[in-house]
Amino acid sequence: MSAQIAVLALAHLVVLLTLPFVVVGVIQRTKALWAGRKSPPLFQLAFDAARLLRKRPVYSEVTTYLFRVGPYVVLVTAVVSGMIVPILGARAALGFPFDFVWFAYVWGLGRVALMLGALDTGSAFEGMGASREATFSAILEPALFLVGGAACLITHERSFDAVLALRATTVTGGAGAGVWAGSVVALFILVQVESARLPVDDPTTHLELTMVHEVMILDHSGPELAALQVGSAIKLTVGLSLVAAFLNPLTGRAGPPLAAAANVALCLLLAVAIGTVESLVARWRMRAVPQYIVVALIAAGVALLATTWQIGGAG
Template sequence: MTLPAGFAHVLLALGMPVLMVGLVNRTKAMWAGRKGPPLMQLGWDLLRLMRKRPVLSVVATPLFRTGAWVVLAASMLAAMIAPNLGRFAPLEFNHDFVFFAYTLALARIFLMLSAMDVGSAFEAMGAAREASFTAFVEPALFLLVGTAGVVTGHASFAGLIGHLHQAESFRWLAPPLIVVLFILLQAEASRVPVDDPSTHLELTMIHEVMILDHSGPELAAMQYAAALKMTIYAGLVAALLNPFDPLAAPLACVLFSACAMAGVAVVVGCTESLVARLRMRLVPRYLMLASALAALCLAGAGWLTRP
């Protein structure tokens, strides 16, 4: 790992979540005819929450407070494995995409455990929905990785995603794979149409209902972790398209990734402004669409690369 590329990756992965949320909110405000909050509003909100004293339920155990920091730590670890700069990631080894997937799964487990620890029926309902809906995420992710593996022959996450654009079949593989990553972003980051982060009706919430009892620094950790997950998948979309080598041309690579991730945030904001949230019974079908598209890509890649 070279120091400039590693520093650029860490700075991009940990700094973009605040800007990503700001771009989403500003885009939604423009569609509504409003000025909207400042682009860095999430950063000020996180600082404000860090200075507050948390209010805890009388039935909460130490697991409740610990869970928020495990969710944040697991999300940050996943961000170090995700190749936001294309062919490079600070933590890179063979089959690291398996570790990446189950690091995010660990974050989901502790998110659900924290929600159930306070004994709230509403939060337990959100945890059940989270477990049900995100079960459709991992098959789509591994089918996507399998497609990249068939085409590129690499075994690491950075090699799979970063070299995919060099393949002859990239032109027809890229659009459906970008759609798959965008659906996974909506599921992991709890965005419309899978979930609505701005809703206040407990009966329709998934992620937000699970953090109702969090406050102060723990709430800040949960909010930043959710923004970080959106940034991770936006970074994967950018890495899929990034033609620059992060070791040979780090500045061009970083600028392209940042602009592409900002573009994904604008698309998320437009989607949330123009598309209504799906009914609960339709969410699994929507998430299965990602698996179906990834499976078709895997079958097509296997057919084209047959001897």
């Protein structure tokens, strides 16, 4: 039994550390396809990271140890929190009760490290990015708890397993569909905001006044920049895998290897969706972002309210 868990955890870790490179490559390829450009290689992020690792970093004169350590905190929190999310479409090897609470707070730790690193440079631009990140994440934070709470209430599970249970048991009626649809919408928006994708934030722009995430890493270079880029790619992949677990039709109906393959494939499909959105939509004004986040909150609220209907109807 414990050997099985070890194998599962190892497979989980391998996927967690390799899939992000593919996901970023797929998004780039999708965007290139829409724009009619020739796309960079699928593993461009890996090449970039390898190149950056060989470089000597440059630190600003005003920075301190927080600036130096921050990127690694981001990387570690992304990996450690990813270990409990069911990215393989089956129970994560290391899940525990209310692991989504822990997950949210570990992401919070990574965010705090990133924001402190940004403020450490004393740059007005980076301060602006940190301020926006803090604001958006604060109003977005309840969404994950509403979705998690709704899934737990309807399935009587207490962790990310609830997602799987929601897929495995055929939740009857429009109410079950309400929980499911609300959760998917809320989580997709959550991924877009948290991993700084369009239409919330533009990962490619160089106009600092409009950026959130990218502006906070302006001063990072060399290995630290690599850690930040890989870290945010992992966060993106973890988020997309969670949405994929909600969508996965094979959960509980096929063997674990097949379900895992379906989940990874769905995650890549979602990457295509992200790339498509980025190609077709322009970045919104900053003022519109809180409204977009409120959409996520409303969707999560709908998911939660749907549970009363479900349980009330059954009982």
